[in-house]
Amino acid sequence: MRSTELTEQIQGSLKEVVAYADELRDLDQALGDGDLGITITLGAGAVIEALAEIPQDASPSEIARACAKAFANANPSTMAALVAGGLLAGSKVWKDVEDVDIRAAARFVRAAGENIAQRGKTQIGDKTIVDAIMPAADALDAGDDGTSGLDAAISAAEKAVIDTRSLRSRRGRAAWLQERSIGLQDPGATAMLRFLESWRTASVRTKS
Amino acid sequence: MKKIINNPVDFVDEMIEGIILAHPSKLKTPGEDPRIMVRSDAPVKGKVGIVTGGGSGHLPLFKGYVGQGLCSGVAIGNVFSSPSSQQCFEATKAVDGGAGVLYLYGNYGGDVFNFDLAADLAELEDIETRTVVGRDDVASQPKDNRLERRGVAGLIFAYKAAGAAAERGDSLDEVAAAAEDIVDNTATMGIGLSPTILPTTAALSFDLPDGEMEIGIGIHGEPGIHRGALESADAITDRLVGALVEDLELADGDRVAVLVNGMGATPLEELYVMYRRVHQKLSGHGVTIQKNYIGEYATSLEMAGASISLLKLNDERLALLEAPASSPFFLEV
Numbered sequence: 001m002r003s004t005e006l007t008e009q010i011q012g013s014l015k016e017v018v019a020y021a022d023e024l025r026d027l028d029q030a031l032g033d034g035d036l037g038i039t040i041t042l043g044a045g046a047v048i049e050a051l052a053e054i055p056q057d058a059s060p061s062e063i064a065r066a067c068a069k070a071f072a073n074a075n076p077s078t079m080a081a082l083v084a085g086g087l088l089a090g091s092k093v094w095k096d097v098e099d100v101d102i103r104a105a106a107r108f109v110r111a112a113g114e115n116i117a118q119r120g121k122t123q124i125g126d127k128t129i130v131d132a133i134m135p136a137a138d139a140l141d142a143g144d145d146g147t148s149g150l151d152a153a154i155s156a157a158e159k160a161v162i163d164t165r166s167l168r169s170r171r172g173r174a175a176w177l178q179e180r181s182i183g184l185q186d187p188g189a190t191a192m193l194r195f196l197e198s199w200r201t202a203s204v205r206t207k208s
Numbered sequence: 209m210k211k212i213i214n215n216p217v218d219f220v221d222e223m224i225e226g227i228i229l230a231h232p233s234k235l236k237t238p239g240e241d242p243r244i245m246v247r248s249d250a251p252v253k254g255k256v257g258i259v260t261g262g263g264s265g266h267l268p269l270f271k272g273y274v275g276q277g278l279c280s281g282v283a284i285g286n287v288f289s290s291p292s293s294q295q296c297f298e299a300t301k302a303v304d305g306g307a308g309v310l311y312l313y314g315n316y317g318g319d320v321f322n323f324d325l326a327a328d329l330a331e332l333e334d335i336e337t338r339t340v341v342g343r344d345d346v347a348s349q350p351k352d353n354r355l356e357r358r359g360v361a362g363l364i365f366a367y368k369a370a371g372a373a374a375e376r377g378d379s380l381d382e383v384a385a386a387a388e389d390i391v392d393n394t395a396t397m398g399i400g401l402s403p404t405i406l407p408t409t410a411a412l413s414f415d416l417p418d419g420e421m422e423i424g425i426g427i428h429g430e431p432g433i434h435r436g437a438l439e440s441a442d443a444i445t446d447r448l449v450g451a452l453v454e455d456l457e458l459a460d461g462d463r464v465a466v467l468v469n470g471m472g473a474t475p476l477e478e479l480y481v482m483y484r485r486v487h488q489k490l491s492g493h494g495v496t497i498q499k500n501y502i503g504e505y506a507t508s509l510e511m512a513g514a515s516i517s518l519l520k521l522n523d524e525r526l527a528l529l530e531a532p533a534s535s536p537f538f539l540e541v
Contacts, residue, residue, distance in 0.1 A: 069332040076294040078325070085328035119324050121317070 012202030014044035020194040027187035031174040046074035064091035086112030106140035126170040129188030157193040231536040238302035246281035256374040257303030263288040268537035269506040275535025278371040290318030296326035308336035308380035314359025315341040338384035344396040347424025361469040361506035362394035362517035372531035398515035400425030445485035460494030467517040472507035
């Protein structure tokens with residue numbers, strides 16, 4: 001996937017993902033401060049707008065960086081900064097990439113997840129977005145092509161999201177709930193899953 | 209709880225408002241968020257900016273060290289709480305004069321988290337940043353784990369040196385190196401006599417029975433390394449200085465700067481009683497004091513207690529300490 005297609009794919013995915021804003025808000029209200037819905041809605045809008053302005057000859061790395069900047073500034077919050085930092089880390093592994101294939105996608109997702117984990121001092125199992133990102137990166141890495149890799153990543157993220165229900169939140173505001181967080185589904189991990197699903201929906205739509 | 213406050217939730221904002229009203233020629237609020245304060249002449253074009261930050265409740269730390277030859281800006285959190293990543297980032301933008309920005313603050317999880325996120329946000333705006341964290345509290349971790357130590361009063365040595373380096377036009381890497389060099393040669397240990405009362409919850413920062421002292425206490429009331437019956441000023445000072453001399457491996461002929469810092473409720477007179485003993489002890493080791501600071505530099509609201517910081521000096525460090533600096537809370541002429 002080259003720059004033009006990548007830009008359209010991101011924009012298409014973000015148009016889809018806002019449909020999940022209410023779900024994410026509700027999950028976040030139970031565990032956090034409830035601003036994840038608005039972070040996603042405003043962030044997605046800002047990224048779509050920023051990509052509409054991006055030069056035709058922008059590289060995938062520059063596109064990812066523009067997404068990070070727009071997302072960070074749309075609705076400033078810790079989550080927005082973490083995601084923006086993740087996208088920035090991803091943009092760096094795409095420095096020489098012109099054609100984004102499944103391997104490049106895997107490297108991007110892994111770098112983003114590692115940056116978020118490092119910034120947040122978070123490990124898999126702490127009940128955060130990282131729980132869904134890392135298995136998705138593994139699945140993308142093991143995939144044969146874009147379609148099957150994405151399907152596998154969605155399955156892996158979905159399993160991770162369901163698994164977060166039985167976990168206790170160990171990071172962020174949610175950690176204050178301690179054992180009361182058990183039983184609640186992690187909003188960050190869910191956001192990652194919904195983004196991957198939106199990517200698939202948008203990609204099916206482009207191809208049909 | 210007896211405090212001169214209005215609504216406790218307004219405490220931090222009203223305190224900041226007072227500082228800005230009192231010192232309009234030296235400090236300003238660059239944007240809409242009152243929790244960010246910068247030098248009135250920020251951004252200074254072509255010079256490295258220095259942003260510090262941390263929780264309130266420690267004045268003159270952190271906001272008292274924004275000024276000429278010191279930090280350029282500060283992001284201010286609630287009492288004993290980190291500022292947000294966005295506030296750290298806004299402060300960064302407000303002080304960036306095109307030569308990059310150094311983040312210089314104490315080593316606490318929340319502050320590290322938010323400043324690191326701000327560094328990513330700054331990078332997206334093409335502002336180069338470096339980070340140096342104060343980690344001088346020798347009681348918080350043993351020496352072989354010193355990178356994990358908390359930052360306390362000794363941070364002011366790093367402010368002074370980094371601020372002087374930035375003022376004379378050093379590059380970002382040079383300013384960061386000057387700060388790191390100071391941090392590597394600074395050691396602090398504190399003693400607590402009575403706790404702080406947190407304004408919003410009225411909770412005590414720590415429990416300490418009457419007549420007892422806590423050696424190695426942190427500036428939020430973190431537990432130290434020894435609790436026992438209160439001792440004489442000389443005995444307390446000997447404990448603190450002994451630990452610092454050992455940590456910095458001071459030897460006959462070495463030179464130091466000394467900071468005897470009051471935590472908020474201990475009178476200046478008592479700090480001078482301590483300083484007298486610091487001088488005696490260091491002289492006994494053959495160590496010369498070339499610079500001293502005695503007073504309140506990093507407090508913990510109304511905590512009774514004190515800390516002693518030593519900075520091992522060389523000519524370069526001394527020159528940076530002696531360079532001119534001016535803020536509403538700190539003056540070096």
